[in-house]
Amino acid sequence: MSGPNNEYDPVQVTPLGAAEVEAMRDDALAAIAAASDLDALKHVRTEHAGDRSPLGLANREIGALPPAARKEVGARVGQARGAVNQAIAARQAELDTEAEERMLAEETVDVTLPWDRTPRGARHPITTGSERIADVFVAMGWEVAEGPLVEAEWLNFDALNLGPNHPARTMQDTFWTEPAENAIVLRTHTSPVQARTMLTREPPIYVVCPGRVFRTDEYDATHSPMFHQVEGLVVDEGITMAQLKGSLDHFAQAMFGEGIVTRFRPSYFPFTEPSAEVDLVCFVCRGQQPTMASCRTCRGEGWIEWGGCGVVNPRVLTACGVDASKYTGFAFGMGIDRTLMFRHGIADLRSFFEGDVRFTTAFGSEI
Numbered sequence: 001m002s003g004p005n006n007e008y009d010p011v012q013v014t015p016l017g018a019a020e021v022e023a024m025r026d027d028a029l030a031a032i033a034a035a036s037d038l039d040a041l042k043h044v045r046t047e048h049a050g051d052r053s054p055l056g057l058a059n060r061e062i063g064a065l066p067p068a069a070r071k072e073v074g075a076r077v078g079q080a081r082g083a084v085n086q087a088i089a090a091r092q093a094e095l096d097t098e099a100e101e102r103m104l105a106e107e108t109v110d111v112t113l114p115w116d117r118t119p120r121g122a123r124h125p126i127t128t129g130s131e132r133i134a135d136v137f138v139a140m141g142w143e144v145a146e147g148p149l150v151e152a153e154w155l156n157f158d159a160l161n162l163g164p165n166h167p168a169r170t171m172q173d174t175f176w177t178e179p180a181e182n183a184i185v186l187r188t189h190t191s192p193v194q195a196r197t198m199l200t201r202e203p204p205i206y207v208v209c210p211g212r213v214f215r216t217d218e219y220d221a222t223h224s225p226m227f228h229q230v231e232g233l234v235v236d237e238g239i240t241m242a243q244l245k246g247s248l249d250h251f252a253q254a255m256f257g258e259g260i261v262t263r264f265r266p267s268y269f270p271f272t273e274p275s276a277e278v279d280l281v282c283f284v285c286r287g288q289q290p291t292m293a294s295c296r297t298c299r300g301e302g303w304i305e306w307g308g309c310g311v312v313n314p315r316v317l318t319a320c321g322v323d324a325s326k327y328t329g330f331a332f333g334m335g336i337d338r339t340l341m342f343r344h345g346i347a348d349l350r351s352f353f354e355g356d357v358r359f360t361t362a363f364g365s366e367i
């Protein structure tokens with residue numbers, strides 16, 4: 001066996017000489033500095049600081065060196081590895097910060113960007129208006145009643161004391177369906193809902209009935225073959241015209257503001273006796289001079305025609321199965337479209353029906 005070779009000085013021999021170790025370290029530091037992202041740095045860590053990296057292999061070799069050489073080489077390799085690990089940690093911190101900043105920048109939400117490019121729809125003003133009207137009565141404990149648009153002639157006319165030869169039938173220009181012997185019409189008013197209600201329930205009755213009605217009218221700024229009415233019906237013991245007046249004054253104020261009262265003008269409807277036309281005090285000039293003289297809303301009248309009303313004709317009560325000796329009632333009917341035209345200053349009835357979203361959205365998303 002040969003003895004140790006004293007001539008051999010491993011400290012000076014490659015690959016663990018100072019120059020080589022420095023070169024390994026410098027290579028590693030250069031690679032670390034060049035790592036431009038976290039993935040690249042991960043790769044550099046394996047290549048230059050892993051077990052199989054030049055410095056990792058050098059470290060492993062230390063154990064095989066003669067004891068005299070171990071300390072110096074150990075210190076040299078250890079320092080180089082320390083420097084490399086430190087540089088990796090520093091670069092890692094730098095890249096982490098960069099990545100975080102990039103993420104913050106990329107994920108920033110610009111709250112000043114327009115958000116309403118997708119147009120939002122609005123409920124139709126007739127829908128919201130009808131609900132608003134119904135709510136006024138529901139708040140007083142009334143119920144909402146509805147009926148079909150295609151109605152039996154008997155309910156639209158006869159039950160309401162408008163017999164076949166009644167002259168007032170022609171006041172309501174009627175759409176008849178074919179064949180005529182079926183006696184089916186498009187309802188000309190919401191009053192048949194009165195008859196339907198009395199036929200199906202017992203008094204006390206307090207109902208409000210908003211809905212569509214049809215007449216063979218011209219289509220112009222104030223007429224349409226399809227429009228909307230709201231009907232009211234009360235049948236109870238001891239009902240008089242006074243309660244009708246009070247209910248309509250309340251309705252008028254709920255729609256047009258405090259102090260808006262109604263006045264009754266004598267009129268005729270077959271289903272009510274006595275009957276009246278209801279006017280609203282003009283909500284612009286309030287019937288007060290000098291404004292009234294030049295008021296464009298009421299045309300100087302001080303009053304605006306609103307609808308019809310009256311005490312339910314006992315013949316109607318009887319036709320609909322209500323004991324007319326025990327009960328009395330009142331009823332009224334108004335145009336919803338007309339009411340909303342006043343309320344919102346709408347000049348042309350056709351605006352409701354032409355589907356221009358600029359009109360409906362002007363009412364906002366009122367619910």
Ligand code: DAH
Nearest residue numbers: 189272308309310331332333
């Ligand atoms: N139905 C009537 C019309 O369409 C309106 C009306 C008048 C309804 C008087 C009523 C009423 O309930 O009492 O012209």
